[in-house]
Amino acid sequence: MKVKRTIGDLAPSGSLLQRRQFLVGAGSVGLSIAAGPTNPLAAQTGTIKPDHRLRIAPLSLELAPGKIVKTFAYNGTVPGPALRLPLGRQITVEIQNDTDRDDIIHWHGLYVPSDADGAMEEGSPMIPAGGSRLYTFSPKPSGTRWYHSHTIAGEDLTRSTYSGMFGFMIIEPATDAGHYDQEVLLAAHFWEGTWVSMQDIRKGPPPDNGLEVMYSSASFNDRTLGHGEPVRVREGQRVLFRLLNASATENIRLALPGHRFTVIALDGNPVPMPQTTAVLSLAAAERADVVVEMNHPGVWILGGVNGESRNMGLGVVVEYANQSGEPQWQQPGGQDWDYTAFGRSDSARDPDERLDLTFEKIPGGRGGYNRWTINGKSWPDTNPLLTVREGARYRLAMFNNSGDNHPVHLHRHTFEVTKINGKSTSGLMKDTLNLPRFSRAEIDFTADDPGPTLFHCHHQDHQDEGFMGLVTYT
Numbered sequence: 001m002k003v004k005r006t007i008g009d010l011a012p013s014g015s016l017l018q019r020r021q022f023l024v025g026a027g028s029v030g031l032s033i034a035a036g037p038t039n040p041l042a043a044q045t046g047t048i049k050p051d052h053r054l055r056i057a058p059l060s061l062e063l064a065p066g067k068i069v070k071t072f073a074y075n076g077t078v079p080g081p082a083l084r085l086p087l088g089r090q091i092t093v094e095i096q097n098d099t100d101r102d103d104i105i106h107w108h109g110l111y112v113p114s115d116a117d118g119a120m121e122e123g124s125p126m127i128p129a130g131g132s133r134l135y136t137f138s139p140k141p142s143g144t145r146w147y148h149s150h151t152i153a154g155e156d157l158t159r160s161t162y163s164g165m166f167g168f169m170i171i172e173p174a175t176d177a178g179h180y181d182q183e184v185l186l187a188a189h190f191w192e193g194t195w196v197s198m199q200d201i202r203k204g205p206p207p208d209n210g211l212e213v214m215y216s217s218a219s220f221n222d223r224t225l226g227h228g229e230p231v232r233v234r235e236g237q238r239v240l241f242r243l244l245n246a247s248a249t250e251n252i253r254l255a256l257p258g259h260r261f262t263v264i265a266l267d268g269n270p271v272p273m274p275q276t277t278a279v280l281s282l283a284a285a286e287r288a289d290v291v292v293e294m295n296h297p298g299v300w301i302l303g304g305v306n307g308e309s310r311n312m313g314l315g316v317v318v319e320y321a322n323q324s325g326e327p328q329w330q331q332p333g334g335q336d337w338d339y340t341a342f343g344r345s346d347s348a349r350d351p352d353e354r355l356d357l358t359f360e361k362i363p364g365g366r367g368g369y370n371r372w373t374i375n376g377k378s379w380p381d382t383n384p385l386l387t388v389r390e391g392a393r394y395r396l397a398m399f400n401n402s403g404d405n406h407p408v409h410l411h412r413h414t415f416e417v418t419k420i421n422g423k424s425t426s427g428l429m430k431d432t433l434n435l436p437r438f439s440r441a442e443i444d445f446t447a448d449d450p451g452p453t454l455f456h457c458h459h460q461d462h463q464d465e466g467f468m469g470l471v472t473y474t
């Protein structure tokens with residue numbers, strides 16, 4: 001049976017309410033001053049000319065002829081404008097919120113002060129409904145980053161990362177891809193989510209009885225497979241694809257039949273050991289920069305390995321010059337994704353301190369929705385998750401003791417992947433790491449960006465239901 005949830009229903013016991021109260025409180029700070037509390041520009045907003053403007057507004061998005069979804073987007077497009085920003089040069093972005101609800105933008109993968117990072121849990125102010133705000137920061141490090149809404153969605157599957165509020169941010173000079181003939185930006189997204197009871201689907205008792213999000217359509221950028229412009233290539237070209245999984249909750253696997261992906265960067269950071277692979281795996285929020293040698297003329301589908309995802313629209317046609325006919329798909333062989341293939345095989349240096357983290361599910365824990373815990377606690381009881389001192393190196397030794405995937409994300413820092421299921425590695429730098437069901441991973445980071453720092457699962461429903469904690473500096 002499907003349980004309908006409202007935020008009010010959760011009031012007595014919930015961190016959701018507490019998070020929301022914080023949201024409202026933060027949103028009421030400096031309503032008329034479009035800047036963060038410590039922003040030096042706060043007093044001068046009338047005279048500041050922003051380098052970039054993003055306007056949040058409702059959008060009727062035509063994914064295919066006649067197929068329209070109602071969503072929210074930046075500047076009326078999905079994705080929002082690709083922001084290409086020079087490394088380290090201070091910029092000001094003005095966000096105008098033309099919706100009826102407070103919102104906030106997170107600059108994912110960047111070192112940004114806590115009050116401008118775009119997470120209310122870190123103290124970034126909300127952009128009030130009908131209001132605007134200036135964000136000022138110096139983008140770093142270089143590479144493929146992105147920006148997206150970072151508010152709660154709760155039961156509302158049109159908000160936050162369920163919506164079209166995402167866009168690429170490329171901090172230049174980005175990864176050296178060598179010579180390439182064209183660059184293609186593809187952001188994957190799933191649309192038209194509904195809450196579905198796993199009890200109905202699996203007919204099973206707990207632990208699989210919680211509500212999950214299921215979708216009925218998917219796209220690369222703003223079009224479903226077969227309804228956008230094809231990627232037009234010529235034999236012999238090298239094409240650089242910047243791929244982003246901008247789904248709120250779905251992990252994806254991608255292939256381009258007859259071709260292989262040479263992975264040069266993950267989450268925007270050059271990998272120590274570039275590898276060529278037939279299948280790419282991207283959890284929610286992960287990015288991959290890949291080069292494809294166009295050496296197999298035809299008309300092909302670059303799309304989801306999972307047939308259901310392709311049927312929903314996850315794919316784009318790759319069309320060689322002077323080739324025609326129906327786009328072809330061939331199912332690639334089974335292949336496990338192994339992060340350590342892209343890292344060095346030696347061990348990373350020892351950290352100054354180690355923290356063990358266990359992630360668990362309370363099935364149907366609240367109003368039918370699954371609750372999530374870190375070491376037995378849910379946000380905000382998880383705080384502080386870890387207290388760090390500037391300059392020290394910390395290891396998060398994580399155990400996913402649940403049957404779901406969790407792409408965990410650390411804000412405002414880049415971490416080094418140091419162990420995957422007992423296999424040591426080094427040199428692979430990321431900001432989001434997927435922990436498959438019942439798996440272990442270790443990541444190290446240097447506390448080099450003082451300020452409250454959010455750690456959370458990037459699945460929107462998991463973070464909304466407790467899977468978050470704060471790293472704080474002494």
Ligand SMILES: [Cu+2]
Pocket residue numbers: 405406407457458459462463467
């Ligand atoms: Cu999760």
